[in-house]
Amino acid sequence: MTSPLRIALIGAGNMGRQHYQHLQQMDGAQLCAIADPGPQAAAFAAECAVPHFTDHRQMLAQVAPQAVIVANPNAQHVRTALDCLAAGVPVLLEKPVGVDLDEVAELVAASSASGVPVLVGHHRRHNPMISRARHVVQSGVLGRLTTVTALWQLQKPDSYFDIAWRREPGAGMLLTNLIHDLDLLRYLCGEVHQVQAFGSNGIRGFGNEDSVAVLLQFENGALGTLTGSDGVAAPWSWELGSGENPVYPRQADQPCYLLAGTAGALSVPQLTRWHYAEPGAGWHEPLLQVQETFAPAEALRVQLEHFIEVARGRVEPLVSVVDAARTLALVDAIGDAMRTGRACAPRALG
Ligand SMILES: NC(=O)c1ccc[n+]([C@@H]2O[C@H](COP(=O)([O-])OP(=O)(O)OC[C@H]3O[C@@H](n4cnc5c(N)ncnc54)[C@H](O)[C@@H]3O)[C@@H](O)[C@H]2O)c1
Known part of the structure; x- marks a missing residue:
């Protein structure tokens, strides 16, 4: 042994x-x-x-x-x-x-x-729910992945910002929190070709962003948005939806990612999949729901x-160093886009 x-x-x-x-x-x-x-x-x-x-x-x-x-x-x-x-x-x-x-x-x-x-x-990425979501996307059952909506909207308590570095430039939610969502978006939807982004510190006025709106263009042609704020009384985030960490009271019915393709759609973390009974059907027909299943385990x-x-x-x-570096490059590109007002591509690494 x-x-x-x-x-x-x-x-x-x-x-x-x-x-x-x-x-x-x-x-x-x-x-x-x-x-x-x-x-x-x-x-x-x-x-x-x-x-x-x-x-x-x-x-x-x-x-x-x-x-x-x-x-x-x-x-x-x-x-x-x-x-x-x-x-x-x-x-x-x-x-x-x-x-x-x-x-x-x-x-x-x-x-x-x-x-x-x-x-x-x-x-x-090790959460079995994410493995299942990735399998669903890669199986082709959603058709061509076309639009991606990611939400990270919640409220950090005022006491979170008592620690000085959390109020300073560079220590905002992009690198601390949204990096997780951006990593999952890459994992689920593919590499990002370029981004446009706006950021604001309008809620607290600290040296880093408290709200962002990001446009994502994926290499496979899908288009996405990621809207984030850590200063809003809202339930849409991985933290509150996934139940991964019990320190955040769960809002199990609220999604954080909505992935839509030409043949179906998937909400995460619920893993509800939507589709029509017949190919070629459209908005006059009822959408059917399938509950994707997985065996839960602690990531x-x-x-x-x-x-x-x-x-x-x-x-x-x-998750190799090269892979994680691509996620960091995506965070950097969003920072560049916020500063310059231009579309920015993540820097190639490895
Ligand atoms: N995966 C996640 O969801 C997740 C969540 C929280 C934090 N993190 C990451 O974990 C890391 C630590 O975060 P944390 O919340 O535990 O912070 P923390 O401040 O609670 O812990 C950091 C520890 O590192 C120690 N330290 C400082 N200098 C050191 C050195 N030279 N050598 C060894 N130890 C040293 C500190 O004394 C402290 O005990 C960060 O990189 C953070 O991004 C990841």
Whole structure:
């Protein structure tokens, strides 16, 4: 029998601890060390009964883990992952893959040169509901995917913005939240050719956007919109609709993505599929509904199980560095479009 994979955690904050909760329930892996310079990390490591380090390089050298989970602040992702690759250790790297595309390009090159796998933590792709939605789109049952409507409209409480960096330029909902939706739109609907976008900070007046409207033109010809705001009392978002995280009271009947094709349409997360009984029918005929089914499972847990297989060299990462870099490039293109008022294409990487 294979012994449990020894996984170290770099960054034991909110997200790192969520990974640990899932790790604890798995036979195939166990926590072997924590690296985090924060004030609560030593006590947490003691609770987990593993050695604590303030510097991840020291931890890599002394513990020689078989894999690591990196959940430290965004700006450190690339440097930390490069250190892990240099030590030959497979990485589950939290999203965003990085904050700067040039830096991420270095990680793309290092990951392909070293042959050491990196899985980027766009965990929603591991949700079985998303796998089913993707299967429905790819099966062709919707016909030619034509219009895509994505909604991320909810309200963050005022206290969320008590933390200074959350009010500053670059730390807005595009990189923090909408990156998840944009990653899923790429996964479900295909690559984006170009975007146009408007942003506004009209609700709070902080240094980053509180509302955006994005137009998307996909490479396959589909056209889409993504309207987002974190300052509206509205129920339309993955967070509230999907039920993935119980800290958000669920609005199970409200969609966040509406995918329409020439032969059918699909609402996500409900996975209600709409179609006519006969090809060639139209608006005078009743639309029929089919409920697509799937076996629910926690996306973070499924992601971790997948990572164990990736680290053991049995499967390729579902979300590679190149793939995640394309999502970051899309976020960048939307930022450029908001600043310039022009249509912008995501920068090609890898
Ligand atoms: N997948 C998701 O849905 C999701 C959700 C939340 C956060 N995240 C990502 O997880 C990461 C962490 O976010 P969080 O909410 O846990 O933040 P957090 O502030 O709660 O935790 C970050 C931790 O990193 C530690 N840290 C700081 N510098 C470090 C270093 N040099 N080496 C090791 N540890 C260091 C801090 O002490 C802290 O404990 C971010 O990249 C964030 O984007 C992902």
